[in-house]
Structure formats: structure tokens, C-alpha cells
Amino acid sequence: MLKIRGLKKTYAGHIQALKNVSLEVPSGMFGLLGPNGAGKTTLMKILATLLDPDAGEVEMNGVDLIAHQGRARRMLGYLPQEFGLYPTLTAEQTLDYFARLKGVARAPERRALIDALLERVNLSSARRQRVGGFSGGMRQRLGIAQAIIGQPELLIVDEPTAGLDPEERVRFHNLLSETAGENTVVILSTHIVSDVSHLCSGMAIIREGEILAQGTPQGAIDELAGCVWEATVPHQKATALKSRFKTISTQVFDGQARLRIISKGLRPGEEFISLAPTLEDYYLNLVSQPAESESR
Amino acid sequence: MRNPARTSLGVIFQNEVLLNSKRIAPYAMAILFGANALLWWGWGPATGRGWATNSEYFIVSVFPVFSFMTLPLFTAIIMGDPVIRDFRTGVVPLIFSKPVTRAAYLLGKFFGNFFVLISCQAAFALTLCVLQAFRKSGMVVQPFRVWPYFKHFFVFVVVTHLVLATFYFTVGTLTRNAKIVYALGVSFYPLYAAYQVLLLKSLPSRWRIALDPLLMNWMDPAIRGRNAEWINGLVINYDSDMIANRALMILIAALCLTILYLRFAIAERTKNGAGQSHTQLLNLSTSNEKVYVKDDDLRQARDERDATVIAQDKIAIPEVHRTIGGFGANLKQLIAATGVEFRLLRTERSLILIIPLVLLLSTFELAFWEVAPGVSYSAAYAGRTAGALLLFLLGMSVFYTGEAMHRDRELRIEPVLWSVPAPNHVLLLSKFLSTLTLTLSLIMLVALTTIALQIYKGNGPVEISVYLNAYGIILMPSVAFMICIALALNVLLRDKYLAYAASIASGGGLFYLYLQGYNHWLYNPVLYGLWTNADLTGAGSNHARILVHRIYCLAIATLCLSFAHLYFQRKSAKSFLVQGRLSSAGWSVLIAVFAVAVIIITGSVLLAAH
Numbered sequence: 002m003l004k005i006r007g008l009k010k011t012y013a014g015h016i017q018a019l020k021n022v023s024l025e026v027p028s029g030m031f032g033l034l035g036p037n038g039a040g041k042t043t044l045m046k047i048l049a050t051l052l053d054p055d056a057g058e059v060e061m062n063g064v065d066l067i068a069h070q071g072r073a074r075r076m077l078g079y080l081p082q083e084f085g086l087y088p089t090l091t092a093e094q095t096l097d098y099f100a101r102l103k104g105v106a107r108a109p110e111r112r113a114l115i116d117a118l119l120e121r122v123n124l125s126s127a128r129r130q131r132v133g134g135f136s137g138g139m140r141q142r143l144g145i146a147q148a149i150i151g152q153p154e155l156l157i158v159d160e161p162t163a164g165l166d167p168e169e170r171v172r173f174h175n176l177l178s179e180t181a182g183e184n185t186v187v188i189l190s191t192h193i194v195s196d197v198s199h200l201c202s203g204m205a206i207i208r209e210g211e212i213l214a215q216g217t218p219q220g221a222i223d224e225l226a227g228c229v230w231e232a233t234v235p236h237q238k239a240t241a242l243k244s245r246f247k248t249i250s251t252q253v254f255d256g257q258a259r260l261r262i263i264s265k266g267l268r269p270g271e272e273f274i275s276l277a278p279t280l281e282d283y284y285l286n287l288v289s290q291p292a293e294s295e296s297r
Numbered sequence: 298m299r300n301p302a303r304t305s306l307g308v309i310f311q312n313e314v315l316l317n318s319k320r321i322a323p324y325a326m327a328i329l330f331g332a333n334a335l336l337w338w339g340w341g342p343a344t345g346r347g348w349a350t351n352s353e354y355f356i357v358s359v360f361p362v363f364s365f366m367t368l369p370l371f372t373a374i375i376m377g378d379p380v381i382r383d384f385r386t387g388v389v390p391l392i393f394s395k396p397v398t399r400a401a402y403l404l405g406k407f408f409g410n411f412f413v414l415i416s417c418q419a420a421f422a423l424t425l426c427v428l429q430a431f432r433k434s435g436m437v438v439q440p441f442r443v444w445p446y447f448k449h450f451f452v453f454v455v456v457t458h459l460v461l462a463t464f465y466f467t468v469g470t471l472t473r474n475a476k477i478v479y480a481l482g483v484s485f486y487p488l489y490a491a492y493q494v495l496l497l498k499s500l501p502s503r504w505r506i507a508l509d510p511l512l513m514n515w516m517d518p519a520i521r522g523r524n525a526e527w528i529n530g531l532v533i534n535y536d537s538d539m540i541a542n543r544a545l546m547i548l549i550a551a552l553c554l555t556i557l558y559l560r561f562a563i564a565e566r567t568k569n570g571a572g573q574s575h576t577q578l579l580n581l582s583t584s585n586e587k588v589y590v591k592d593d594d595l596r597q598a599r600d601e602r603d604a605t606v607i608a609q610d611k612i613a614i615p616e617v618h619r620t621i622g623g624f625g626a627n628l629k630q631l632i633a634a635t636g637v638e639f640r641l642l643r644t645e646r647s648l649i650l651i652i653p654l655v656l657l658l659s660t661f662e663l664a665f666w667e668v669a670p671g672v673s674y675s676a677a678y679a680g681r682t683a684g685a686l687l688l689f690l691l692g693m694s695v696f697y698t699g700e701a702m703h704r705d706r707e708l709r710i711e712p713v714l715w716s717v718p719a720p721n722h723v724l725l726l727s728k729f730l731s732t733l734t735l736t737l738s739l740i741m742l743v744a745l746t747t748i749a750l751q752i753y754k755g756n757g758p759v760e761i762s763v764y765l766n767a768y769g770i771i772l773m774p775s776v777a778f779m780i781c782i783a784l785a786l787n788v789l790l791r792d793k794y795l796a797y798a799a800s801i802a803s804g805g806g807l808f809y810l811y812l813q814g815y816n817h818w819l820y821n822p823v824l825y826g827l828w829t830n831a832d833l834t835g836a837g838s839n840h841a842r843i844l845v846h847r848i849y850c851l852a853i854a855t856l857c858l859s860f861a862h863l864y865f866q867r868k869s870a871k872s873f874l875v876q877g878r879l880s881s882a883g884w885s886v887l888i889a890v891f892a893v894a895v896i897i898i899t900g901s902v903l904l905a906a907h
Contacts, residue, residue: 049716050868069875070868071720075621079716085709089644090637101633102717104619104626113615120612133385147713151619179614 003186008057010043018043020210030181032197033190035207036288041190042082045159049079061155078153080144082160088133092124092143103151118146137164149180156180156187174200198280206287213287218280225278230262232273249285306401313409323413326371327420334424347525349437351429353445353533360453361512363421370650373482375414376462377469379406393563411462415455422450460510460546463553471560479649506538621718630719634727642735659743663750675760676830678751679767690736691779695800698783699793701728720881721865729780736776740768766833774847775823781854788861818903822850842906849899852892859889
């Protein structure tokens with residue numbers, strides 16, 4: 002169990018990245034959703050011991066991660082949003098290096114681990130290629146492989162599927178699901194809602210450094226049952242509807258506007274049909290609301 | 298008429314100049330060339346022979362030699378990889394999706410880099426020109442002039458380098474392999490020497506001039522024997538052989554560029570073309586796109602794909618035993634990290650220049666030197682190379698430590714590396730040890746070359762202990778000291794260039810003091826000018842004092858390492874005690890206290906002996 006209490010971080014120039022963030026993250030996969038600039042990466046960096054918070058506590062299985070960074074790093078696997086690798090090392094050498102730094106000292110064990118990791122991230126054929134010649138997707142896959150070396154208790158992956166093709170994404174999801182065991186917390190920070198709905202048993206939505214909601218994806222979807230409506234209407238009517246109802250998406254389709262609206266209890270018009278809500282509806286509904294500071 | 302600066306060629310030219318302005322190499326070259334000019338001016342052949350330092354004869358004598366000394370490696374470095382860089386960074390598709398012709402691209406690239414190369418070399422001519430305003434005692438200087446410098450620089454340096462530049466540029470661009478260009482650069486000297494000896498030497502004088510790209514045979518050697526007054530009044534005019542030579546060189550350059558234009562292809566190269574499919578997959582779709590197909594079809598396709606992937610994912614990740622913490626585990630981490638850091642240092646491109654340059658200089662230093670054995674031949678050889686190498690090794694230590702310290706941030710691997718359970722001292726010591734190993738390797742190469750030369754010149758016997766004293770006691774602790782200082786400066790200042798500037802400024806200031814006679818053992822950690830060849834054999838009076846000084850110097854180095862560890866940017870435990878045991882910060886303080894004690898004791902001994 003990962004416990005985050007009252008976490009605050011302000012950067013130079015009075016930019017408040019985190020405003021009193023508190024979360025309880027159980028074992029398993031946990032999705033952290035939020036738009037760009039919401040504070041996800043700051044939170045991830047604090048959890049990965051790369052950044053000190055101004056205030057607050059982080060505890061993982063009874064270990065204070067902020068006070069005991071050395072112990073924290075023993076239980077950590079981290080894949081940052083933006084990262085590089087040594088271009089002159091091969092894929093195999095890179096994983097060998099990280100395995101040795103993570104304390105996998107026995108050479109036969111290390112070799113077997115690297116073989117399996119390369120196979121799982123589909124880089125076996127490129128094992129002796131220099132990383133400098135890798136494509137973005139290959140680099141990302143190698144990054145994922147290094148993060149899961151040594152069965153980390155806390156695996157932090159920040160926007161991990163960016164740059165992966167659909168097949169690799171599925172492969173990565175499988176890998177993450179396997180890693181998330183009984184005693185492992187996997188935090189998946191992303192703005193791709195479908196990744197969270199497919200994978201995570203728990204989730205939180207963050208915006209402007211504040212947690213807006215926390216729960217399970219299914220619970221979030223259930224909250225909107227019977228409230229999501231969709232119709233294709235002329236542009237003039239669409240404008241009128243938008244002013245009356247909360248619109249979560251508008252697309253131009255066949256010269257008309259296709260609207261997706263949230264309306265509790267009231268059907269917006271005869272042409273509207275009720276749809277099963279998705280996590281994306283919930284997310285868009287939540288993040289499009291004005292922030293507390295703005296509404297005040 | 299269209300402004301040339303706004304044509305695609307002009308824009309590419311300007312961009313190349315801009316890109317080079319952000320590299321260190323051009324500035325380093327310009328400084329080196331300026332310093333070279335200073336040496337020719339103050340300590341060159343003109344001063345001893347009564348030649349005016351701005352006489353045409355002197356200028357024309359100097360430029361071909363300057364060209365010869367700097368031509369192959371520096372030209373290869375600047376001209377070898379401009380197009381390779383574009384392919385490596387992936388900017389080529391962006392450039393060629395604009396209305397840029399191949400000719401404009403290649404010429405813009407070539408002339409942009411050639412302009413930078415020539416600008417760097419111009420530092421040599423410019424320094425010589427400016428130095429006309431100064432004179433040492435006994436130096437002859439004629440009235441101030443500019444035109445001969447410009448004219449002869451163009452003819453002897455620019456045209457000569459044009460040929461080599463086009464050759465390197467063509468080879469680099471067509472092979473897309475910078476290593477081939479550097480190998481050609483390194484092999485220039487033996488090839489040119491062989492060309493001179495095997496071909497040119499047997500030809501008549503006119504052909505020797507016409508076919509020599511460096512014009513080393515143009516000046517009549519008999520002129521050197523004439524009196525200084527005659528030489529100072531000599532006006533240099535180019536004869537027809539010389540003009541034919543320059544025209545030939547320009548033609549060869551044009552031919553190279555034409556071949557390049559005809560052979561250059563924009564397409565990406567594949568390593569194994571035979572086994573590759575001719576079709577490409579465009580991964581344009583993402584998960585949350587809106588594709589208007591039937592949901593059922595899409596779902597079925599997705600399920601099939603997922604099932605395939607899941608079927609492939611049968612390989613389990615094996616569980617492994619991890620050992621973290623404790624001396625043994627940290628040592629294993631240190632060995633791993635040092636190995637990788639050393640491998641990364643070895644791939645530094647500048648080493649391709651530095652290693653041959655050091656070997657070349659140390660060979661030249663000894664090859665034409667009349668050895669006065671003094672205490673022993675080995676001491677004379679080892680002492681001479683140790684003295685010459687010292688400044689070079691110190692500069693190298695500062696530079697490569699800076700590179701090692703900032704590489705992780707520049708490559709953006711720092712967040713990944715800093716989240717692993719390796720303590721700070723492992724990360725810092727690996728950088729220290731790898732730089733030390735690199736300099737040690739260079740010292741060993743020089744030692745082997747020196748020993749080989751000593752044997753070749755018949756100045757035996759070779760005393761290994763003397764070499765060990767010179768390199769192991771004089772050089773190595775000084776290098777270790779400098780690496781530690783550079784490490785601490787990089788940690789404290791957090792900026793590579795600031796650390797370079799601070800190192801150069803403080804080092805330069807200290808050396809100035811030493812040269813002025815303020816040379817004391819306490820503030821001369823590199824022992825500059827404080828030892829003699831006799832000390833290398835044990836016959837000198839300073840042997841014990843040198844050993845104490847080395848301990849003093851290494852204690853300062855240790856203190857610097859402790860500071861670097863304490864102020865390292867990566868987050869770690871702030872308290873000195875963790876659960877009743879010393880934390881890494883606590884160990885740092887303890888070691889710093891111990892180092893200070895050693896500094897005080899050894900410093901007192903040195904002071905007492907002064």
C-alpha cells in the first residue's frame with residue numbers, strides 16, 4: 002500500500018505544481034489521469050525520489066520514501082516520461098548495466114533475466130544493436146524493460162505507451178498486468194483514458210495540482226449511467242444545445258454537428274439517444290469543469 | 298537580384314556556421330592555432346637568425362608548416378560529419394521536404410563548415426599579424442603590413458585545405474561513416490611521407506612543386522643560407538609552377554564535389570537490404586482515434602490481435618536474487634558503473650584527435666632531441682616527456698571530467714539512473730575512476746613510445762623504475778588531483794562551461810605565479826618545476842619530500858571528492874546518522890575531517906622542509 006499525505010510542491014516563480022495531494026494506492030494497477038500540466042510528472046518524480054516535496058509524506062509498505070531515499074530506491078522501478086539512453090551501448094549492455102546497478106550480481110541469473118526481458122519487449126533481434134540507432138518505440142520498450150528489472154514493489158510508469166504501436170501497447174499492458182502482483186503497486190500516469198479503463202483497478206484524476214476524484218474505473222462509469230446522450234444535429238441547433246447542456250464532445254460529421262452531452266434525467270432532444278457511458282466521458286466531464294479557484 | 302543570404306544555399310550555410318558556433322571544437326582549434334602563432338613569433342626560427350617576424354619570407358615559411366601540422370586531423374573533424382550529423386539526428390527528411398536542391402544542400406553544408414575551418418585557422422594568421430605591434434629584445438620587425446598575411450594565408454593554407462576538406466567531406470557524406478574519415482585523417486602523415494619519398498623525390502623539381510598539395514617543396518632551400526638583411530628584403534611572387542599547383546588543387550576540389558553531387562542519395566540506408574520487405578507500415582493510429590467502422594468488426598479485429606500477442610507472451614520473467622548495500626555489493630556496482638563510464642569515454646570523438654596528437658608530439662619531442670643523459674638516459678627521456686605531458690594531461694582531465702559529469706543530464710538518462718539503488722558515491726567514483734583510467738592509458742601509451750624511442754636511439758639501459766617514478770609519482774597523483782578538483786567544481790557550479798572557465802582561470806593564474814618565481818610546494822599540487830631528473834632515480838635530495846607532497850596532494854583530492862559527494866545534486870539522506878549508523882553523508886564528513894588532518898600534517902612537514 003502506498004500512502005501519500007498532504008503533498009505540496011511549488012516551483013520557482015510561484016508555480017504550484019501540487020496542492021496538498023493525498024492518495025491511498027492499494028496493490029495492483031493504479032491509473033493517474035490528468036491533462037498536460039496537471040502535476041502528474043511532479044508527483045511521479047517525488048515518488049521516484051528525484052524531487053523533494055515542500056511538504057507532505059509518502060509511505061510505501063511502512064517505509065518513508067522521502068526520509069529514506071536509499072531504501073526507497075531498492076523497491077523502485079521507474080520509467081520517466083522523457084528519458085534517454087547511452088547511444089553507444091547495445092540493448093543488452095544497457096539492461097546488463099541497470100541490472101548490475103539494481104544489485105543483480107550473479108551473472109547467469111542476469112543473463113537469463115536479460116534474455117527474458119528482451120524477448121518480452123520484442124527486442125531480442127536487436128539485442129546487439131546500439132541504442133543510438135533505435136526508433137522511438139524501441140527505446141520506449143527498452144525503457145520499460147529496465148524499469149521492471151528486479152521485481153520492483155513500486156513501479157512508476159509515466160506516459161509509457163507514447164510512441165508504441167497498437168501491438169506493442171497490448172504487449173506492454175500484459176507486462177504491466179503481470180508485474181502488478183499482490184505486493185506490488187504499479188502507478189500508471191497517462192492522459193490516455195482507455196489505458197486506465199483497460200488495465201487499472203483503481204484510479205485518480207488530477208488537475209492543476211489537485212486530486213479531483215479517486216475511485217475505480219467502473220465506479221466512475223456507473224456514476225454517469227443514463228446521463229450520456231448523443232445526436233447529430235444542424236450547427237445552429239448545436240449552438241443552442243451547447244449553451245443549455247454540458248457538452249463533452251463535438252465532431253463535424255456529414256456537414257452536421259455530432260454532439261455528446263451529459264444530462265442527468267432530462268433528454269436534451271428527440272433526436273438524442275442514450276449511450277452507455279465510458280471512462281472518457283467521466284474524465285472529460287470532470288476536467289472540463291471550472292477549477293475551484295476559477296469558480297470562486 | 299535575389300539576396301544570396303536568403304537562398305536555400307545561403308540559409309544552409311548560415312545554419313552550419315550557427316551549429317558550429319555551439320560546438321567546443323572550433324573555439325579550441327582557434328585558441329590552439331593562436332597559441333601556435335605565438336610560439337612561432339616568439340620562439341621560432343626568426344628570432345635566432347635575425348629575420349624580421351613580419352618579413353614575407355618568414356610568413357611564407359611558416360604557413361606551409363602550419364598547414365602540415367594542423368591539416369589532417371582538424372580538417373577531418375570539422376569536415377567529416379556535417380551530413381552524417383543530419384542523418385543521425387533525423388533532420389534530413391525535414392530539410393528535403395522543403396524546396397532545397399541537392400546542390401544547394403551539399404554546397405551550403407560544405408562551404409558553411411569550410412568557412413568555420415578557415416575562420417579557426419585564420420586565428421593563426423591574425424595572431425601573427427597582431428603580434429607585429431609587439432617585439433621582444435633582439436627581435437627584428439619591419440613596418441606594419443596586412444596584405445602579405447592575407448595573400449599567403451589564402452594561397453598556402455586556404456587552397457591546400459580546400460582539397461583535403463572536399464576529400465573528407467565527400468568520403469564522409471558518401472560512406473556516412475565518420476570513423477573512415479578520421480582514419481584517413483590519422484593516416485595522412487604516413488601517406489604523405491610515403492608520397493614524398495616514393496614519388497615526388499624522384500620527379501624533376503617543377504613536377505615536385507606542381508604535384509605537392511602542401512607546397513612543402515616550393516621554397517628554394519638555398520635561400521635559408523642567405524644573410525638576414527637579404528631575406529628581410531625579399532618580395533615573394535608566385536611562379537607559374539606554383540600557380541599551376543594551386544589551379545590543380547582547386548580543380549581536384551571541384552571534381553570531388555562533382556562526384557559527391559552525382560553520387561549523393563537522400564535515402565536512408567538499411568543495414569541488410571536483402572532480407573527486408575519493400576513495404577512499410579505506417580503506424581498512424583492511436584488508441585483513442587475515432588474510426589467510423591462497425592464496432593463489432595473493430596472489436597473482433599482487436600481481440601484477434603490481442604490474442605496473438607498474448608500467445609507470444611509466454612516467456613516468464615525469472616525471479617532474481619538482488620544484493621544491495623554493503624561493501625561487496627557497492628564494489629560490484631562501482632565496477633559495473635566504471636566499466637560503462639570508461640566505455641562511454643572511449644567513444645568520445647575528440648580522443649581520435651587527442652591520442653594521435655599526444656603520441657605524435659611526444660615522438661617529435663624526442664626523435665630530434667640530442668640527449669644529454671645527466672643522471673641516466675631513462676631519467677632524461679622520462680623526465681622530458683613527463684614535463685611536456687603535464688599541462689596536456691591536466692587540460693584533458695578537466696575536459697573529460699566535465700563531459701563525464703554532465704553526460705547523463707545531456708543524454709536525459711539521469712532520471713532513470715538516479716532512481717536505481719546505487720549510492721551517490723558509486724556514481725561519482727565511477728566518473729572519477731573512468732577518467733583516471735583514460736589518462737592512465739594515455740600515459741602508458743606515451744611511456745611505451747618513449748621506451749621504444751630510447752631503445753631505437755641506442756640510449757640504453759631502460760630503467761623501468763625511473764619511468765614508474767616519473768609517471769606514477771609525478772604525473773598520476775597530479776592528474777588524480779586535477780580530476781577531483783574538476784569533479785568538485787562541476788558538482789558545485791553545476792555548469793560544465795563554468796567549471797571549465799574556473800579551472801582554466803585558476804590553473805592559468807597559478808602557472809603565471811610559478812613562472813614569476815612564486816613557486817612553493819604548498820600551493821603547487823602538480824609539482825610543476827619542483828623536481829629534477831635526479832629525483833626520478835632516487836639520487837636527488839627531494840625524493841622523500843616529493844613523496845610527502847604526493848600524500849598532501851592526494852589528501853586535497855580526497856577532500857574535494859568528499860565535498861563533491863556532500864553537495865551532489867541527487868537526493869540522499871541528509872542526516873549523518875541513519876538508525877544509529879553513519880550515513881553516506883556522515884562518511885563523507887568523516888573522510889573530509891581525516892583528509893584535512895592529513896593536509897595539515899603533510900603541509901607542516903613541507904613547510905618545515907622549505
